[in-house]
Amino acid sequence: MLSNPLARAPRWAGALVLLVAGALQTLTLSPWQWWWLGPVSIALIIAVTLFQSPRQLFVSGWLTGLGLFASGVTWIYISISEHGNTSIPVAVVLMALFVAGLGLVHGIAFWCWGKLAKESTVRRLILFPAVWVLTDWIRGWLLTGFPWLYLGTAHVDGPLAGWAPLAGVHGVTLIVTGTGAALYAIYGLARSRRNTATGILAACTLALWLAGPALNRVPWTQVSDEPLTFATMQGNIPQQIKWDPDFLRDQLVVYLGLTEEDWDRDIILWPETAIPITQDEAGPIIEHIRSKLGDDSVLISGIPWYTYSADREGYTYHNSILAIGDRGDGVYHKQKLVPFGEYVPLEQWLRGIIGFFDLPMSSFSPGPKYQEPLAAGEARLMPAICYEVAYPDFVAMNARRGNLLVTISNDGWFGDSIGPHQHLQMARMRALETSRYMLRGTNNGVTAVIDEKGQVSGRIPQFERELLRGELHxxxxxxxxxxxxxxxxxxxxxxLIVFVRERVIPKNR
Structure with a gap:
């Protein structure tokens, strides 16, 4: 049996290690990008939990989740308190409930891990990465999903980046968590002087990491030699006036002014709801934009959309993106809506209780499942609006119908927090997974152009009213x-779960 360096530690010390280990995973992501802490975090979690009972594992998993989410989603407090018109005590309670609820997902997962592996050390080490990845995937769709803080996302800047176009972010996470389990096993085997097993396990683990840089040089897609010119505008409109009718004209003047010298660009991008009125009210401004555009230019902007839905037998609002221009065509309605921000679950009971449940434009409906890309000349732009870019399979499936990715967002909800940096990093991972350029337009940052390797080739600093020009392919x-x-x-x-659980590997290994 492998030795456990934390076996004799006090219970409070183990709990503290789990909280810290969870928080270390936040440091692997932007803005810190210390990706090497991922396997270290996993090794620490295993060192504390490897020999615990399922009941103890439930608490340990919950503590790990608390450390991860309490450190990694602090930006939610800003959305609730500053922009949700909610008092500080209520905002703190809502934030605590959210973090505690997410932590329960890890608590249940750790309990299942113990039940599946029983007392076998080998089974537990093999099954831990499998259970972790399955938990991430479930968290990505359960109750509309929260696909945030995946360990694999850190490797858009790490040596495992080359695995992303093959296996996606979950595949990278599997390697990271497997490495953490291997580190613990290598430590125990080395202390037991089982040199052959130590060497084999170390070599196999190292091979996965060495393969990453080699795979990153593979050209999975054919990038066009002919560049497209673009300009994307960051208006830096204060969130407090975003939906105030008295400031409608001022907002449009900002974006028209920023675009004044760039009407002849192939693609012009305005951010999410840059036109803050529905399309049936925005006819004059759309026609004005059309009259200003060059013959080969297309302007793409976020805009609320009001339309009749046969499925719902009534009129609905959508958070949408529209292509304008003689060579442009198409409208896309957002499918992955943000709970409480764009729709309110249990609306009939929650509306009116506190300001957070009555945010402006929080009555959107999801768009249809299959939608065509936006046309901009020969380019076919597959959009993702704000939160949608966090969903790896969703973006990958849609990208098959386009040759260029575009995402718009209003990260003003996040304030001056780590949220916008994490959001940009996830967008970069989607570009890497699909080997496609991505143009990202935001209200107040981070506006950027991302190449097919997930690298930022141009950006606008946060909280500045500015435009970004360049070329993409x-x-x-x-x-x-x-x-x-x-x-x-x-x-x-x-x-792994089916064949490595209790009845396959002998109990006393």
Whole structure:
């Protein structure tokens, strides 16, 4: 049996290590990007939990989740308190409930880990990465999903980046968590002087990491030699006046002024709801934009959309993005809505209780599942609005129908927090997974252009009213991840769980 360096530690010390280990995972992500802390965090979690009972594991998983989410989603407090018109005590309570609820997902997962592996050390070490990845995936769709703070996302700047176009962010996470489990096993085997096993395990783990840089040089798609010119505008409109009718004209004047010298660009991008009135009210401004555009230019802007829905037998609002211009065509309605920000669950009971449940434009409906890309000349831009860019399989599936990615957002909800930096990093991972350029337009940052390797080639600093000009390229072909999504990784995880659980590996190993 492998030795456990924390076996004799006091219970409070183990709890503290779990909280810290969870928080270390936040440091792997932007703005810190200390990706190497990922395996360290996993090794620490295993050192505390490897020999615990399922009941103890439930508490340990919950503490790990608390450390992760309390440190990683602090920006939610800003959304609730500063922009949700909610008092500080109520905002603190809501934030605590949110973090505690997310932590329960890890608590249940750790309990299942103990039940599946029983007392076998080998089973527990093999199954931990599988259970962790499965938990991430479930968290990404449960109750509309919260696909945030995935360990694999950190490696858009790390040595495992080359695995992303093959296996997606969950595949990278599987390697990171597997490495953490291997580090613990290597430590125990080395102390037991089992040199052959130590060497084999270390070599296999190292091979996965060395393969990453080599895979990152593979051209999974064919990037066009002909560049497209673009200009994207960051208006830095204060969130407090965003939906105030008295400031409607001022907001439009800002974006028209920023665009004044760039009407002839191939693609002009305004951010989410840059036109803050519905399309049936915005006819004059849309026609004005059309009259200013060059013959080969297309302007793409976020705009609320009011339309009749046959499915709902009534009129609905959508958070949408519209292409304007003689060579532009299409409208896209956001599918992945943010709970409480764009719709209110249990609306009939929650509306009116506190200001947070009555935010402006919080009655959107999701758009249809399959939508065509926006046309901009020969380019086919597949959009993702704000939160949607966090969903790896969703973006990969949609990217098959386009040759360029575009995402718009209003990260003013996050304030001066780590939220916008995490959001940009997830957008970069989507570009890497699909090997496609991505143009990102935001209200107050971070506006950027991202190349097919997930690297930022141009950006506007946060909280500045500015524009970004440059060139980007379309791409043809699909990465393996675009063709399969996360299913190969999830299938591997399922095989591990089915064949490595209690009855397969002897109990006393």
């Amino acid at each position: 379309t791409a043809s072909g699909n990465t393996p991840f675009m063709l399969t999504g996360s299913w190969p990784v999830l299938t591997l995880v399922a095989i």
